[in-house]
Amino acid sequence: METGTRIADSCLKEIQMQHVRTQVTQIQHVADDFKIISFDLNLNSLAGQFVFVWLPGVAEKPFSVLDDNPLTIAVQERGKCTRAINELKAGDPVYIRGPHGTGFTKLSSHHLVLVGGGSGIAGLYLFAKHFASTHKITTLIGTKDDNHIFYKKEFEQCGDVLIATEDGSLGKKGFVTELFSDVCFDRETQFINCGPLPMIEAVTKIESQITTGEHILSSIDYLTMCGVGICGTCADSHGTRSCVEGPFY
Ligand SMILES: Cc1cc2nc3c(=O)[nH]c(=O)nc-3n(C[C@H](O)[C@H](O)[C@H](O)COP(=O)(O)OP(=O)(O)OC[C@H]3O[C@@H](n4cnc5c(N)ncnc54)[C@H](O)[C@@H]3O)c2cc1C
Ligand code: FES
Known part of the structure; x- marks a missing residue:
């Protein structure tokens, strides 16, 4: 002491x-x-x-x-x-x-592509709402059926929205990965992903062929307890604490 x-x-x-x-x-x-x-x-x-x-x-x-x-x-x-x-x-x-968590007030790319699966779509709307006046927003949504789509109208007010459902009840039949071929990207496009781990793995594989790592932000639901960086529960294999350095990183 x-x-x-x-x-x-x-x-x-x-x-x-x-x-x-x-x-x-x-x-x-x-x-x-x-x-x-x-x-x-x-x-x-x-x-x-x-x-x-x-x-x-x-x-x-x-x-x-x-x-x-x-x-x-x-x-x-x-x-x-x-x-x-x-x-x-x-x-x-x-x-x-x-x-x-770390919030975003600035994103340098002109085109934000928001990629959401299931309840992960919830993590994306504030990006659309806060950046719509300064950025082109494209939202790619994947859910199991049309009953699980939410905030569609709100996302549409911010930019283009493409939908894929597993049962084909709305939009393209299949996973959100099916939608990438319908959008024009360039190396400056900023991808922002939120959803279950298999979705994140599948979409980042496509995105990393389009752009570099700094233009890809992903949020994965790690077990989160304290939320303020002291317990370590949410740390990934590199020791990054999702609750403070993320959840989007
Ligand atoms: C930063 C962050 C943001 C989140 N945002 C949302 C959100 O907007 N909407 C939302 O619905 N959920 C969100 N989640 C996930 C949410 O916190 C969990 O669904 C919740 O903790 C489950 O609690 P429970 O007591 O109902 O289930 P538990 O009793 O904890 O778990 C029940 C079962 O569900 C499984 N499970 C638990 N969490 C998840 C998960 N995330 N994905 C898949 N299976 C799971 C468990 O393994 C278990 O088998 C978020 C998580 C994090 C870390
Ligand atoms: S939940 Fe405790 S450090 Fe992130």
Whole structure:
């Protein structure tokens, strides 16, 4: 202690771990296992950031900020917490922590191509909304069927939208990778990917034939606990902590 820096206390004070109590205001039923939920909370979030939703007695889990004013998230049911969130009714209380993660205010490329699969589409809308006035936006969406498409109109207000569904119920039949042949790219195109790992692997393989690594940003759902870089749970094999250096990197 005598020779130490004694800065730990001040470092901890800078870490934002507080929850805000709010309530559900609106629920949009997208599919039986998928809802869009808005809260009585305005959150000035940057593109690429996420929040934690805490239901006391259930769990606290991370969700992309689909929209920020008011805070809106898209929830795909997977287990205990997402099921409990999707059972919430208007007026029910929830606790929000965040926004967390590295947000983007500048992207140098003139053309942003947003590539989303399933609930990963939620992580892309703020890129479209915040950059539509300065960048050309093309959104490539892949889902299992037309019931799981959400925010289509909102994305269309920002640029071109191409859709692929696994059952062919909307757009091209197949995976989101089928859509790449329908878009013109150049080496300066900025790709921003969000979705399950197999999708990220498939699309980055195509994108790396078009451009270089610095023009490809991807978000993968690593298990995320603290969200502020102290527990190491979300670190990838290179030690990059998705919750602070990402989730888009
Ligand atoms: C930065 C970030 C942003 C996210 N944004 C969103 C979002 O916008 N919308 C959304 O619906 N989800 C999002 N997720 C994933 C979400 O946090 C998980 O779905 C949630 O933690 C599952 O909690 P649970 O208690 O319902 O399920 P659990 O009980 O934790 O898991 C139930 C089952 O689902 C599997 N599972 C858990 N998480 C995932 C996953 N991400 N993908 C596939 N299978 C999984 C588990 O292996 C298990 O088999 C995000 C995750 C991260 C890290
Ligand atoms: S979740 Fe704890 S370091 Fe990222």
